[in-house]
Amino acid sequence: MSNIEDIVDSLENKISKVLHKLELLKQANLKLSEELEVSKKEIQNQKSHIATWEEKYEALKIANSILGSDDNKRDTKLKINALIRDIDHCIGQLSE
Numbered sequence: 001m002s003n004i005e006d007i008v009d010s011l012e013n014k015i016s017k018v019l020h021k022l023e024l025l026k027q028a029n030l031k032l033s034e035e036l037e038v039s040k041k042e043i044q045n046q047k048s049h050i051a052t053w054e055e056k057y058e059a060l061k062i063a064n065s066i067l068g069s070d071d072n073k074r075d076t077k078l079k080i081n082a083l084i085r086d087i088d089h090c091i092g093q094l095s096e
Contacts, residue, residue, distance in 0.1 A: 065076035 062076050062079060065073050
């Protein structure tokens, strides 16, 4: 009988250790999930900042070329022509 009790005690001990390890892994998983969410939000914020700065950079390039910079004159002319086409298209739709 003592042998069976020892086996049962050993099994209880091992099950307890496994359950404890499972709880630790659940906590670690939860912590990692939270860190992942924080990182995703931070990445989204960084992408938003990058997009904002890219827009500002493009506006600055256009402003510089309008002010006389020869570097981006062609791009500015193309942009102005595209805007004029859009305006003409809108006027055409309004007149219909």
